[in-house]
Amino acid sequence: MKALVLKSYGGADGLVMTDVARPVIKPDEILVRVHAAGLNPVDNMIAKGEFKPLIKLRLPAVMGSDLAGVVVETGSRVSRFKVGDAVFASVFDTPAGSLAEFVAVPEHVAAPKPANLDFVQAASVPMVGLTSWQALTERIKVRPGQKVFVPAGSGGIGTFAIQLAKHLGASVGTTTSTGNVELVRSLGADEIIDYKKEAFEQALHGYDAVLGTVRGDGLEKALHIVKPDSAVVSLVGPPDAAFARARGMNWLMRFVFSLLSRKIIGLAGKRGASYAFLFVRPDGRQLASIGALLESARIRPVIDRVFPFSQAKEGLAYLEQGRSRGKVVVQMVTDNPDN
CATH class of the missing domain: 3.90.180.10 (Medium-chain alcohol dehydrogenases, catalytic domain)
Known part of the structure; x- marks a missing residue:
């Protein structure tokens, strides 16, 4: 084959x-x-x-x-x-x-x-659905009325995560380019920042959760928009010691990941926020639940x-x-x- x-x-x-x-x-x-x-x-x-x-x-x-x-x-x-x-x-x-x-x-x-x-x-x-599901329902535990920031709203993860967060009752903020503003609005985004015109970290505030999807300094900038007791879950790193333990890695890798994540954990702590790295896992039963949402057209x-x-x-x-x-x-x- x-x-x-x-x-x-x-x-x-x-x-x-x-x-x-x-x-x-x-x-x-x-x-x-x-x-x-x-x-x-x-x-x-x-x-x-x-x-x-x-x-x-x-x-x-x-x-x-x-x-x-x-x-x-x-x-x-x-x-x-x-x-x-x-x-x-x-x-x-x-x-x-x-x-x-x-x-x-x-x-x-x-x-x-x-x-x-x-x-x-x-x-x-599957990948974007399970990642969004595990981040929003397991790690962040989104509740109705909360504000969730999903950057890069027109990308693969963004287009799905916006819809799932809305289904869970959240208000969603996102970033995108000028040409994709109407797309993310159609998916349910409430606050849309055209990153070519303004900086999201200056325009948004009072968020309960951040889903980190963009590499670079976007995660550190997102800490400026969260309020105390918020949750920051990153899909792009840095990996943390908890992840290393869950993977059964040796003490050296746990130490290395602890060093890699020390800065962002410290910055999050100063804002009263928690930080976690998410490594998606395959799960057929969760995927079946996602399939039910797709069949009901609550998510497309x-x-x-x-x-x-x-x-x-x-x-x-x-x-x-x-x-x-x-x-x-x-x-x-x-x-x-x-x-």
Whole structure:
């Protein structure tokens, strides 16, 4: 079968579309014929080697995290799915990769594909959906009436997190460029800062939570808009000692991450805020809950571009430019998409 494989770290030069063996599933896995795979910024970061301390890949490794497709085989202990079922899943931080014609998916990370979405739409959801869900419901514990800041509102995470925060009853502030103001407003954003015209840290105030999605000094600037007892959850780092402990890392890595996060934790503390780093985990039951929101149209996927499988590398290069409105998806199967 065809797959996009990372043969060596360093970026696009280490990625090759090649033939690999079709996966042999374990008793608790389902074999999925992939119809579409969503791309995420972390894919490019992994290819560059930036995640080597966090994710141990055995190269060559199939790339990709998000997928939607049809079950073609089930393991002996699988009980939730049968052959022919349409599913979607994140295989992030597992041995599998989604940019392949077939993927062995652990049963516990998969969920039924929302019936009202096609495979491309469904494939765009898992990583951004689970990240938003875990950040807003588990870490921040958003309550109705709170104010949540989600920067980069027109990006993959932003477009989903704005909608989920609104569903949870929050008022949402965001940043975007002039051309995307109407998009983020349509998703429910209440306070919209055009970053080309003004600085959000000067225009916003009184926020209960910040979802850190942008690398650089944006997280430190966001501390100027929070009030006491607020929560700052970062998806882009720096990792903290709590994360290292949760991953079972040794004392040296816990110490290193403690040093890396010391500055931002200290700055947050001065504002009476807490800081935490979130490393998303695959979770099929959470994904099923997200699927229910999608089926009820309370949240909608936002797709920027769709690339054919043969142009998966081009899709990753386009994503890396950082200008996408919503998600970038790779499509493997175009005939009879609902089967």
